Each structure stands twice: as structure tokens, then as C-alpha cells.
Amino acid sequence: MKEEKIDFKKEIFSYIKIIVITVIVVLGCKQFLFAPIKVQGASMFPTYEDTDIIIVSKTSKIERFDQIIFQSPTEDELYIKRVIGLPGDTVEMKDDVLYVNGKAYEENYVNRQTDDPNQLRITENFRLEELLGKATVPEDSYFVLGDNRLKSYDSRHYGFISSEAVYGESKLTVYPFSHFYIGAK
Template identity: 80%
Template sequence: MQEEKTNLKKEILSYLKIIVITAIVVLGCKQFLFAPIKVQGASMYPTYHDKDIIIVSKTSKIERFDQIVFQSPTEDELYIKRVIGLPGDTVEMKDDVLYVNGKAYKEDYVNRQTDDPNQLRITENFSLEQLVNEKKVPEGMYFVLGDNRLKSYDSRHYGLISKDAIYGEAKVTLYPFNQFHIGSKK
């Protein structure tokens, strides 16, 4: 009888160790490697929809056109936007064409649908200097825009994003299941 109790205690301790180690690994991964995020709003439509659930990598090197999640500079929320300008870049928009360092980019990811037949442009003309009083994106900062330009609150409104505010890069779309996708949507 005593031997059975001892074996039962050992088995329970063994299971507890597994549970504790698993919890530490999961919490560690969530804290330092990746985390699930729920998309809020329509600013990244059509790339992401309201209430999509994505996995964010906290260890990725940020590159142009990556979709990043960051702490909003104006409220206590996480935002998701597309990186347009990296440190050292010039950024401007002319006649709905994006120019980074003088090179024109076709933005296939931008929502160009509008309810207003008189809407001439999806993205208003601007230069980085007009918006943030800088000729180039400073070191440690990023210029971001939403894909749904007519409904996006982004660097055109609140300025540049600090590298320290970045939570991570969108890597996996988990939900809805019919939109499951591994790798960021370019």
C-alpha cells in the first residue's frame, strides 16, 4: 500500500513538472518569440479584415512593405500597418504613385475601391518633409501606411513610428480558416 502511494506521488509530480515546464515554454515563446493578435478595424483591408487573428514574430528584421504591429503613438492599442519608409529613406506620394528614394512603386495591396465616384485619389499627395518635417526617415524610426488609405489612421496623421514601439511582424494568418496563410502577405 505504501509503495502504491509513493508511486502515485511520483507520477503526480512527474505530470506537474511537465505542466510547469510546458507553461514556462509557452509563456516564454509568447513573451519573446511570437504572439497571437486580433486585427481591429478596416485600415489594412484587403490584406487583413476586422477580427482576423494573426501570429506576430517578435524576432523578425523589419523590411520595406512588411506588415508590423506596434504600440499606437496616440492611444493604448496595438495597430497593424505596412512599413513604407525605413531609416534613411525619402518618401512621397504623387498622383497616387508611391515614391521611395525616388523610385516609383506599384502598390497592388492598396484598396482602390471607393463609394464616391468623384474620388480622384486614394492617397493624397504628400512628402515626408511635409508630414514630419524631415527629409529622410531618421535612424530608429519607420514610416507606415494602412492598405485601406481612405480609412487608415497612420504616419500621415501621427508621424513616424519608433523601432521601440514595434511589437512584431505579421507572419501567419490563423483565422478565419479559409484565409490561413503562412508568411506575411506582400
């Protein structure tokens, strides 16, 4: 029987090559396709809770009611909010009913619980024109609101979100495992 000599240099080089390729693929996916994000705060409760870990798609086409992650217009942080108005849309809130382009929408995702028994509305009445001085959402912009309207700092406060500020769309809740969810809620 002939003993085979193992070339340790070739073997180590082979492992290093696999590790380097794996790191490049993972970093490339994170940079261009998807990334994990940790939710901070209560503005999207009950859809997301503080410290939930979500996976964000960076290649999704943004549609009404998607939850998007974007660069805050007021601080160096990422925010997560729900897209209510797309470019060209009119948006109005009247007696806690959302109207987009004149059509009423039921918002099952909104947190309607409050500690204040005198709280009549979860979302104050507004029209885009009165709120932000424009009748419609501008081109390449979005109007966003949090699901926990009483505790959300959103487009009602800082205005429209530029499409260039959008980091991606939430696709998957992965942690804690009890909150695991695929798709939009």
C-alpha cells in the first residue's frame, strides 16, 4: 500500500479560498440585496415591537402600505414606517378613516389601544395640503405613517420621504422567534 502525502498548504489554501468567497457573497448580498435591521421604538406597534430583527429587501418596488426603512430626515438613524401615499396621491384622514385619492381604507394594522379614556381619535384629522402645503405627494417621494399613531414621529411631523432616502422594504421578521413572520402584515 502506498501512503498518500497530504499537502497541508494546498488544503489550507482551499479552506481560505472557500471562506473568502463566502464572505464576498454574504457582504455582496448585504450591500445590494438584503440586510438585517433591528427595530427601535414603539412607533410601528403592533406590527413590530422594539428590538424585533427584520430582513430588509433592497430591491423591492415600493407599493402602498409596504413597511419601508429609510434614512431619517432629522437625525442619523434609520426609521421604519408604513407607506400611505405614493407620488401623485392625495391623502386625507377624517374621523379616523384614511382616504387615499378619495377612497376610504380600513387600517387593521393601526394600534387603537390607548390609556386615555378621553382620547377620541387615534389619528388627528388632516389633509396633505393643510398639513404639508402640497395637495399631492411629490414625484419621487412618499408619505409615511407609523402604525402606533399616538407614538409615531412620521410624515405628519417631518414631511415627505425622498425615494433616495429609502433603504428598503421589510420582508421578514426573524427574531424573536415568537414574532417570526414572512411578508407584509
